[in-house]
Amino acid sequence: MRAKTVLPAVAMTAVSMVLTLAVVVMWLGAAVPWPVALVVGLGIDGGWLATLAYERRLAAQGDHSNVVTGVGWCFGLITAGVLVAHALTATGSAGAWLAVAWLPIAAKALWLVHGLWERTALTPVALDAIRGIQQEARDEAAVARARLHAEATTEATRLAAVTGAGARVARVTAKTAKTLSQAWATLETARAGQETGRALTSVTARVTPGVTSRWELPVWGPTDPVAVPALDGPALTDEALDSLVDEIHHSEVPALSYREMAARFRAAGHSASEVRLRAAWKRVV
Template sequence: MRAKTALPAVAMTAVSMVLTLAVVMLWLGAAVPWPVALVVGLGIDGGWLATLAYERRLAAQGDHSTPVTAVGWGFGLIAASVLVAHALTAGGSAAWLAVAWLPLAAKALWLVHGLWERTALTPTALDAIRGIRQEARDEAAVARARLRAEAATEETRLEAVTGAGARVARVTATTAKTLADAWSTLERARAGEDTGRALTSVTTRVTPDVTTRWELPVWGPVEAMAALEGPALTDEVLDALVDEIRTSRTPPLSYREMATRFRTAGHSASEVRLRAAWKRVA
């Protein structure tokens, strides 16, 4: 790579030196002997080449010398001046002026090549930079893919949760409507005038000489009463307590109200015995 970048500068320098030597021989050859003209031309080219070689050695060592650089540019200006002067004094000046800039262009190319050398990186460093960039691109691509996957997963989860919630809401609404209809029917049956007589007529033959009062369940909150421990009541005492509590208000209390007051008063009896006592006194 270094040879490729230095090749244009080398070619431009060689052409400039050849042109300078040829111009000196043509321009001074008529005024002085040709060996003298040859010495002058080689002196200009040799000085230029020597300063250039010294600059390149300093650049290879990582150093720089301003005087050497100034001398090198001086030789380049001398060569360009010789070409310009020959173009102005000889025939075909346009053609010679067209190549008069080559010495300065060669120096500029060497300057560019030096700047490239100071900023050039080794193949190992370039490979490391390419690897770092590729790794950064890979990580960015993976991060984008992960974000897209997480977004798709979250969207799917939200859709599933929303759908499940909608189904639960529909089932709850349907269940509530069905339960409300059932309790409405039960309440109408409870409030009917003929419900008690119909149920009593069914159980008359099972419980003769007993007037049974049937009550359907009531839809409402139920308060659990703690069972109290105490001496077991006889049927006579239990019947008397149930009848007293039942008739303590007008109209007589229902079984539910009587049972609540019975247990609140501190009495203890099983639900079966309490229900049987209620049936006997009612």
């Protein structure tokens, strides 16, 4: 990297010194002997080269002198001024000389760039360490991005699965609820029908003559298991059954519900069909 900045500066400085020497010899050769013109040209180039060498020595020591830098820029401006003056006084080739008049200033600028590079240059070890740190940071960033992407993909997949399962459960629940509602609507219609009781009574009258049964369809709601004891002993009459149901129903305050009354009725050892027990409950209540 050092050669990339110092070689252009050296080459442009050498070209500028050769052009300055040639211009001074051609310009002053007509007025003074050519050895005198040669000495003047070498003096300008020598002064420029000496200040440049001293400036580079200070830079190598880590030092800087504004006076030396100013003298070097003065020699560069003098060289450029000589080239411009020669271009303005020359006949037939003024444009060509003006085209190269900026070379001394460009040479000084290149030396300035080279000096800035030297003040900020790092050793190969430091550059390798910096490259390693940067590569490690890039690796960590890439791993973090990959991890976040994987987590986002997993979360999206899980959410899609949960959403799909919830939708399926909701559809099945809705379908089941619709079917049950239709079934219970049918049962309710049958319960409310005026001919339902008569039809059931006409059927059971042939099986249980002399017993008037009241038929009721199942009721929608939770059910409690009840213990049904063995049906031993004589069947209770309607009056005795009504008396027992009334006694159990009003045994506590507030009065017991049908389920509680039925459970205590059967727990006490009494026996009666569910139809008769419910009929007695309705008559009492």
